[in-house]
Amino acid sequence: MSGRLESGVAPPVGDNPAGDAKSGIKKPKKKKVLLMGKSGSGKSSMRSIIFSNYIARDTRRLGATIDIDLSHVKFLGNLTLNLWDCGGQEAFMENYLSQQRVHVFSHVGVLIYVFDIESRDVDRDMATFVSIISALVQFSPTARIYVLIHKMDLMPPPPGRTCSTSTSAPSAKRRPSSPPLSVSRQALPATCPLDITPFATSIWDQSLYKAWASIIHDLVPNLSAIERNLANLGVAIEAEELLLFERTSFLAVSSWTSESGQDNPTHDRLERMSNIMKQFKQSISRFTGTPRNAEQFVCMEHKAGTSFSLFILKFTTNTYLMAVLPAGEARFNAAMLNCRIAIEHFKFLDGPSSPSPSNPQQFGS
Ligand SMILES: Nc1nc2c(ncn2[C@@H]2O[C@H](COP(=O)(O)OP(=O)(O)O)[C@@H](O)[C@H]2O)c(=O)[nH]1
Numbered sequence: 001m002s003g004r005l006e007s008g009v010a011p012p013v014g015d016n017p018a019g020d021a022k023s024g025i026k027k028p029k030k031k032k033v034l035l036m037g038k039s040g041s042g043k044s045s046m047r048s049i050i051f052s053n054y055i056a057r058d059t060r061r062l063g064a065t066i067d068i069d070l071s072h073v074k075f076l077g078n079l080t081l082n083l084w085d086c087g088g089q090e091a092f093m094e095n096y097l098s099q100q101r102v103h104v105f106s107h108v109g110v111l112i113y114v115f116d117i118e119s120r121d122v123d124r125d126m127a128t129f130v131s132i133i134s135a136l137v138q139f140s141p142t143a144r145i146y147v148l149i150h151k152m153d154l155m156p157p158p159p160g161r162t163c164s165t166s167t168s169a170p171s172a173k174r175r176p177s178s179p180p181l182s183v184s185r186q187a188l189p190a191t192c193p194l195d196i197t198p199f200a201t202s203i204w205d206q207s208l209y210k211a212w213a214s215i216i217h218d219l220v221p222n223l224s225a226i227e228r229n230l231a232n233l234g235v236a237i238e239a240e241e242l243l244l245f246e247r248t249s250f251l252a253v254s255s256w257t258s259e260s261g262q263d264n265p266t267h268d269r270l271e272r273m274s275n276i277m278k279q280f281k282q283s284i285s286r287f288t289g290t291p292r293n294a295e296q297f298v299c300m301e302h303k304a305g306t307s308f309s310l311f312i313l314k315f316t317t318n319t320y321l322m323a324v325l326p327a328g329e330a331r332f333n334a335a336m337l338n339c340r341i342a343i344e345h346f347k348f349l350d351g352p353s354s355p356s357p358s359n360p361q362q363f364g365s
């Protein structure tokens, strides 16, 4: 493996294969992301919560999306998401599939298709979905497809399970379940890629973060370098868990868990942390008057007696690092110091303009 890769600046990948090998400067990766589904299914809401720091309550004020709402989201230093939020009214959908077919479905990196669990016309929803997939397979056969079954908060929880974080969803709206959505393989075009990833989501809990973190995870450049460096840092500071968050969305970019950390029974703790931190940021913004996208804190510490300690540290320009440690003051202080020193080894996350060091070193080597 080349020294360049060790430093985190991997050989060019993705849509911009024009990385400058000599200078070690890697051009940013751009991904066209189509957000589609019936009108009112919750597309603009999730986009606003994840990328514009809306709170769930605010989404009720969102107007209907007319035609396509284009936005460019910078994620870390070298990934730009071109988000196409496609208004889902039938007339628009027909237009995407006819006149705008080439324009909409060419060069797509990811399709996120949102189904409303409350929909009364599942057959029609499925027919539209199949048409969209046909168009996508025709013009972007390599695109990844994610299906979100959305507004799950409106479903009664399965027997024996209670609701988790953020229970401020309007529970009065709970209704009996509609027929479950299922995608028949026969209904899809023969050339349709099989790996469609489904997620059950709601803007009222952490499930939205699980889905979006997974989508983003598949797009982040230099992931293997991030994972390697994170694992080396985790071992060095004797952590139980490390989590790397993107600065504004607070989506988990990558994580590392020690062997003992894997015994943690809370399996959705990663997305719970994203949700909690996002709400915390919004509260700070509300009470201090700082913009929601501003960098609102530098370090947060939590020492839970003899059970564990935790800190969340402003890390590189585009990231925060969370470290979970066994209890102990000395270990805590040493870990904090070492994480600050390790920032140098993660600077590539702020690329693409950060040149590779002349003698690149993997963290821990
Ligand atoms: N109960 C519930 N309502 C949601 C959820 N997501 C969005 N909504 C609501 O659905 C309505 C339509 O959302 P919007 O994002 O405009 O839908 P779009 O047409 O697909 O962009 C808004 O009033 C949102 O507050 C969810 O997960 N649960």
Ligand SMILES: [Mg+2]
Binding pocket: 043, 044, 045, 063, 064, 065, 085, 087
């Ligand atoms: Mg919309």
